[in-house]
Amino acid sequence: MDKQTVNNVKLPPKPVLDPFKIKLTPEMMLPATKEEREQLIMMRESITYWQDAMRRLRANKVAMVCLALIILIILFAFVGPLLMPYTYDQQIRGHERLAPVINSEFFHPFGTDNLGRDLCVRVMIGTRISLVIGVVSTMFIVVIGVLYGAISGFAGGAVDMVMMRICEIIYSIPTVLIIILLNIVLKEPMQRFFDAGHLASLSSVGTGLICIFVTFALLYWVSMARMVRGEILALKNSEYVTASRALGASNRWIIIKHLVPNCIGTVVVTTTFQIPSSIFTESFLSFIGLGVSAPMASLGSLVNDALNGFQTAPYRLFIPAIVLALIILAMNQLGDGLRDALDPKMRN
């Protein structure tokens, strides 16, 4: 599997000798010393695929800036609320409709909304919701998509045919419709489930958000599965697979140990592109009222709330919109960088 490592070894230049003028001395016949032997075999330390990828990623300035930005945003979303003196749903009387203000009386760096809630902490929580949605739903997509695609591609024939037709059927289902339907069907049982005291932490985000998770898990893995299947089809006739099979490896072993690791680059890249796309979908759904339920905030719902007075208080609209744009931009740029870094054909 480590094809690249072989290419990396550079042999020392051979001494140019004229065969007619050679004079052999007994010293030349002595066995090489340990040192010489080591020099001969390896001039440079071998580096793995991942080390190589990281080296190239580090060289990509844009990607590194984006990575730093993502880390900052994660800190903002997860550590930030701990530092703020308010909670996201705290309606402070007398603090309504403040413009961004920091003085001895008020501390609202992003201002407050019409109910006296601090927008800074709401943007932090909204960012957290958006990030969690991006990561959790992408996890569903990766696990289901990779396994499904790998099995389909590896099995081939009739199994592949049936599995891919199922994919196409799922692909043709309109997402928003499913989210609305799930919302209706799941709402009451889910509410009863929460009221009985299970998963209390999830209940504050509301059933709408959970329906979005379920929908992502049900529908969005299809393109991932197709991608992985394509890779597997190309890889499954490789020599190392044949060799493994000749040595008696089971299908399961071949998929998990040989095929999936070899298409990991594609998976990682698709994943980083999937995260911003999930975040964007959630924001859109919250914007049209299908996402998080009030008073929980997501970036999309914050933008939606701010629309009501965006001529008087544009900062209420722009701050969450800018954070959303930054997350999506950073994720996409990082994805670009990772694609360049992980694709061996792109190396120079």
Next chain:
Amino acid sequence: MKKLFALVLALALALSLAVVASAEEVQTINACIGSQPETLDPQLNSASDGSNYIKHLFEGLMKYDWNGEGIVLGAAESYEVSDDGLVYTFHIRPEAKWSDGQDLTAEDFEYTMKRLVDPATAAPYAGDMGKYLLNGLEISTGEKPVDELGVKVIDSKTIELTLVQPCAWFLEIMAFPTYYPVRKDIVEANGDAWATSPETLIGNGPYTLESYTMDEEIVMVPNQNYYDVDKLACKRICWKLITDPNAKLAAMRAGELDWCDDYPTEELASLQAEGLFHTSPQLGTYYVNINNTKEPFTDARVRKAFQLAIDPYYLSETVTQGTYLPATDFVGNGFVADDGSDFGDFDTVIDRSDYEANIKKAQELMAEAGYPNGEGFPTVEYCTNVSGVHLPTAEALQAMWKDNLGVNVEIAQMEWNVFLAARRNGEHTLARDGWVADYGDPSNLLDLFTSYSGNNSTFYSNPDFDKLMEQAAATTDLHEHFALMHEAEKLAVGDEACCIPVYYYATTWICVPEINGVTQYPTGEKLFMNATK
């Protein structure tokens, strides 16, 4: 050549003049009073936007004067009342016609009134409005056949209406859109779709449909067969059907909209500064509709706790920025009887003087009902449509209930027509609701809680309340009439907390400075017959 040139020039001049002249002739007033209305069918409508369109397209025996004079004769040229106040005889104007030129007859009114109370029509107002006519209520509940309604055609232009009991505001009822006539042949030939296209929407009002584009606009032009068509100052009204308040404001700033009753509420300060914002009092109440048939709100203690745990003063001041006033009763001020007694003089049915004490009382009630600190209380849903102050009000209420009672309330946002249907069918647990008086008597608001009202979406049902309302309707003594209704209000809204009054409505609108002549009534009518700009 020169002559030809002069001729062309003269022609061009004449043409451009003609263009200017015709543009002046059809000056269009662009107004917006809502998004796509649920229906324009007078008997099926129950929403205020629909009712306003109907007042332009149809006309009852009586009507709201478009100069602001109150209730005046409409399609009727005169009427007589019998000495006992039970029989009204209306004489329809001989020149009154439908917009397609057919004569307006007493049979049309007979058909309309029977259609209203017929259970097969399922008119939301069948009980509330039909009950004034003899047997109207019984017919609407299916107890008596439609033929027994107290309506009699004397001749083609005379109709005799028999009342259940004398009613001081019966003429106002006759001016209510539910009693505006529809044509039998049209309705029967086209079914429910008759009120959706200019070809089939035949009315008898001052205006007629020029076009109706769903979710876009309703255009009205004067009805040439209307008897007073010459007196219409406004020659063309284009009702824009816009949902988004920002879009409405943007349209107004772009000159595409002259008058609008909705605006982005958070822009209030700048709208006031620009002089676009206007307000006037309105007879109506904004309240939280509690579905009295849904657990755990079947328990009056829970309802009362929810009622006491909110602070309308804060909501009024903060959420509406003072445009709506805080409600302490279900029936607000402004209902004044002919003898000068004001319904607002009674004590308030909900004591809002001490918020802290109310919270404590609410917590005690919740504990009594078996939910101390909200433990064991299921998460309940609050449905609302999303325009105006509805969503911020919902969020503020949600926080008050959460903080004071420890209960979780989820907010469900719904599209207007879906919301109306859900509320009417009782699918909600809690819902935003509001009622603007249809006529100037408190019974109009309180009738909502009678068990037989088609508009009773709280599904509150209490025979004692029904009896008090019936007694109040039966009495001719105005003092007693008010006293009985106040007692009823105290029972339903105060003691049993069948709903939670939040604000008293005010009419608020934005309009360009050039427009004038829009006549508004505290009961919500917005008449554009005199509008010019």
